[in-house]
Amino acid sequence: MRVLVVEDEQNIAAAVDRGLRAEGFTVDIAEDGEKALGLVRHNGYAVIVLDLMLPGRNGYDVCRTLRAAGITTPVLILTAKDGEYDEADALDLGADDYLTKPFSFVVLLARLRALLRRTAPQRSPVLRAGDLWLDPAAHRCGRGDQRLDLTPREFGLLEFMLRRPDTVVSKTDLLAEVWDTWFEGDPNIVEVYVGYLRRKIDTPFGRSSIETVRGIGYRLDAKGG
Amino acid sequence: MRVLVVEDEQNIAAAVDRGLRAEGFTVDIAEDGEKALGLVRHNGYAVIVLDLMLPGRNGYDVCRTLRAAGITTPVLILTAKDGEYDEADALDLGADDYLTKPFSFVVLLARLRALLRRTAPQRSPVLRAGDLWLDPAAHRCGRGDQRLDLTPREFGLLEFMLRRPDTVVSKTDLLAEVWDTWFEGDPNIVEVYVGYLRRKIDTPFGRSSIETVRGIGYRLDAKGG
DNA sequence: GAGGACCCTGAGAGCCCGCTGAGAGACGCG
DNA sequence: CGCGTCTCTCAGCGGGCTCTCAGGGTCCTC
Numbered sequence: 001m002r003v004l005v006v007e008d009e010q011n012i013a014a015a016v017d018r019g020l021r022a023e024g025f026t027v028d029i030a031e032d033g034e035k036a037l038g039l040v041r042h043n044g045y046a047v048i049v050l051d052l053m054l055p056g057r058n059g060y061d062v063c064r065t066l067r068a069a070g071i072t073t074p075v076l077i078l079t080a081k082d083g084e085y086d087e088a089d090a091l092d093l094g095a096d097d098y099l100t101k102p103f104s105f106v107v108l109l110a111r112l113r114a115l116l117r118r119t120a121p122q123r124s125p126v127l128r129a130g131d132l133w134l135d136p137a138a139h140r141c142g143r144g145d146q147r148l149d150l151t152p153r154e155f156g157l158l159e160f161m162l163r164r165p166d167t168v169v170s171k172t173d174l175l176a177e178v179w180d181t182w183f184e185g186d187p188n189i190v191e192v193y194v195g196y197l198r199r200k201i202d203t204p205f206g207r208s209s210i211e212t213v214r215g216i217g218y219r220l221d222a223k224g225g
Numbered sequence: 226m227r228v229l230v231v232e233d234e235q236n237i238a239a240a241v242d243r244g245l246r247a248e249g250f251t252v253d254i255a256e257d258g259e260k261a262l263g264l265v266r267h268n269g270y271a272v273i274v275l276d277l278m279l280p281g282r283n284g285y286d287v288c289r290t291l292r293a294a295g296i297t298t299p300v301l302i303l304t305a306k307d308g309e310y311d312e313a314d315a316l317d318l319g320a321d322d323y324l325t326k327p328f329s330f331v332v333l334l335a336r337l338r339a340l341l342r343r344t345a346p347q348r349s350p351v352l353r354a355g356d357l358w359l360d361p362a363a364h365r366c367g368r369g370d371q372r373l374d375l376t377p378r379e380f381g382l383l384e385f386m387l388r389r390p391d392t393v394v395s396k397t398d399l400l401a402e403v404w405d406t407w408f409e410g411d412p413n414i415v416e417v418y419v420g421y422l423r424r425k426i427d428t429p430f431g432r433s434s435i436e437t438v439r440g441i442g443y444r445l446d447a448k449g450g
Numbered sequence: 451g452a453g454g455a456c457c458c459t460g461a462g463a464g465c466c467c468g469c470t471g472a473g474a475g476a477c478g479c480g
Numbered sequence: 481c482g483c484g485t486c487t488c489t490c491a492g493c494g495g496g497c498t499c500t501c502a503g504g505g506t507c508c509t510c
Binding site for chain 1 (some may be wrong): 292297299317318319320321322336339340343349362363364376377
């Protein structure tokens, strides 16, 4: 579940980023309208959080441009309370919801969830590989009757691999999709997390659903090991 | 495309039956859990639509029994809205999606399609030469049923040659494509690796799929030796 | 048949890759 | 403020993969 946050105030952006990641979203940040448009053109987002007050192209402009380009991704607008712009205008321009600053993070989250529910009534079915299952919507997974307790990052990793069973996924792909598009850290992190996952989904069950393909990446066995 | 509908209410069953047939599915109806299990054991279904409220064994029971028997056919649960059971339990027990009654037929159809799409084996183009096969996406290969365990370099070499069956490939080409564009080492490495490959894909099977073309390079027999 | 070019193969050294444990830093919670 | 959790970094280790090298075999040419 990929979210784009367009916000130039560093602290707000960081807070939202952190919060949404903790909830299992993958987050991209754009600090101005140009960058936002660029990102949207190259990535698919489930929803966009858009500040109105931006350097350069403002939020109105961005929103209008998106809609004019036929992009229907739901947009949630953030407005300052002072009301230079009001929400009516925002909705006219093609936004789907709005929130006035200052806002609480829980409210933002609730609105995002509502938006996602509304615009994607198609709930995603449960992913399976043998007796290993993962429900993206309910954010739960397990092996057979046994529920598994995963951290957000582990969950994201497993979900990604479950969507490509029996396919080798490279570490680069994993870094870009599960971590960050522009991940710049030690790629070893993938190995570490694969290790964590194996210790939760395989070792206790005497299975080996995640195979290492040396020099290439990892492969999740469609039969669950 | 064969669908099993487990539903005891005559009118609903009939409506679903009619609708799905019109969409080109082959439909079987079971009015209770016992019959459902019997049918599943003797027929292969692409998907199962399962009502929870059934006389005798209820839907939960049926679903659990199926999974315990190792049957992974996708299951779509129908629940009454009143919520004696909730969908969370259903998903744990091995259902893949659920729908609350009353539901519209279009929605049911859409969900079924989504389920089928997801469970359909992703067809990756598998390269073949006789009984020798190689799946680039899954990064697996074998001869007949026998899986072959190749190192990355061996795999790359075999893949390259399988893409040019019955064609002579020069060592220079191999060095440039399988090794490095500007490879600067002992070209003898190709001979060494062809040797490794032959010992894995040919010798144990008494075949000779890779022919040496003296002074030119190698050719992989399209019939696998 | 002799000579030479070409190819095969076994042995072994080095190194790269992936795995793991330990621990630091950020954050949330009581 | 102390504790627990989660994420990520780092360094060490172990094994297997890659590659080199040299000796011997094979095929072609003259």
